[in-house]
Every structure is written in structure tokens, then in C-alpha cells.
Amino acid sequence: MPRILAIDYGQKRTGIAVTDDFQIIASGLTTIPSETALVFLKDYFGKEKVEKVLIGQPKQMNYEDSESAPLIEVFVVKFNKMFPDMKVERVDERFTSKMAFQTMIDSGLKKKQRQNKALIDEISATIMLQDYLSRKIF
Template identity: 45%
Template sequence: MGRIVGIDYGRKRIGLAVTDPLKIIATPLTTLNPAEFESFMKKYMDSETVDCFVIGYPRELDNSPSESVKDLTPFLTRLKRVFPEIPVHKVDERFTSVIAQKAIIEGGVKKEARKEKGLVDKVSATLILQSYLENSSVKNRLR
């Protein structure tokens, strides 16, 4: 049984999260520089099966694609070209960074630890992935 990888893409950093093998819970994995993503995923997939990627898709309040989609599109194209056998699902990522920052503070993370630049990115990836899991679970129960 494979895992699902959640991706919070940014020009400077990519936050990653993964599911447990039963695809119930999302947990933060790491934060990397975009240039490291491909080699990291290939190495990760040497030991883990990945069933699909779930990537945060930036939208405006009116549901139209946000300006930052222009940065995401080349990454999505490359992701599909490098890993053609793995489906990619887009999930609305509105407010995930704000929610992640709030969760980090409310979770009691010390101020010094909150300075880690990649923390918000991997927590955002976790929120994106958990949202996908919850929505998929509801859809499956309604069938």
C-alpha cells in the first residue's frame, strides 16, 4: 500500500508531507529547495511507494487562479513529465500558510523554533494533504 505525498510549492521552498501507509493521517516530511525536489523524490521512492501527489493550487477568493499559478505551472509540467505514472491532484490552498502559522503558535512551538523558515511550508503541505484525505474520505463514504 503506497503513500500520498502532499506538496506546498514555493519559488524558494517546497514543503512536503506524507500519509501513513493506510492513508488516514498526514504528517510533515521535510522542506527543500525546489532544485532538490526531483532527486529527493527519486531517493524517497527507492524505499516507499507513492500512489499520488497532492499539490496546493493557489486560488483567489472568487475561486479564480491566483497570480502565483504562473510559478506553479512549470513545476507541475515537470512533475508530470518526471513521474508520469503518478497521478497529480490539485487542492485549493487558500489560507493554508495563515492556518499553518496559527497552528504552530497554538501548538506551543517555541518562538526560536518558529524561526525555522521551512516549518510553515511543511505544515502547509500537511494541511493540504489532510484536506485532500478528508474530502476523499467523505466522497468515498457517500458512494
């Protein structure tokens, strides 16, 4: 079964998570510089079967787009041009960074380790993907 991949796109870094082959468990894959995201994805899609890509949609508490939304929209347009046959689903990414930070605390990571923003981005993508999987109807 092909995988589902989640992207937490940011101005500097992009966290990426992916499911297992059975689309049951989400795992962090990596965090990459955002300017390399499309090249990374092209390489990844060449190696792995991916059925769908989730891209975070940043919203404010009142459901309006956040200030980073235009940046992500530009990425989505470029992604759709480069991978026109790939299914893309936008998902709410509110609170994922806070949840990722709390996960790091709950996991017992030291303060220095919790300052690793790349790890926060990867965990955020994983949370976004696992949340999607928990709501998915088979």
C-alpha cells in the first residue's frame, strides 16, 4: 500500500513525516531547509510510493488564515505544478508546534534538546499526520 506523507512547510525549515506501508503509524522522516523541499520530494517520490500528500494549512483561532499562509500557498502552487498527479490535501496545523514541544517535554528531552527547532518541525508534521490517520475512515 502506498504511503501518506505530511509536510509542515515553514519559511526556513520543513518538517516531513510519513506513514508506514499500511498507513497505520506516522513517523517523522526528516527536517530539511524549505528551499530544498521540492528537490527532496522529487527524490523521495522516485524511491517510495506515495498515495497522498498532506500540507499544513495554518489558521488562527478564528479560522482565518495566519500570516504564514501566503508563503505556504506559493509552495502548494509550485508543488502542484511539479507533481500534477499527486493527491494533495490541506490539513489544519494549529497547535502542532505546541503539541510537539509538549511531546518533547513528556519524552524527557533536556532543555538543550527541546531548543532544536528542526526536531519540533518534524514532530509537528508527525502529529499532523497521526491526527489525520486517526480521523481517516477506511
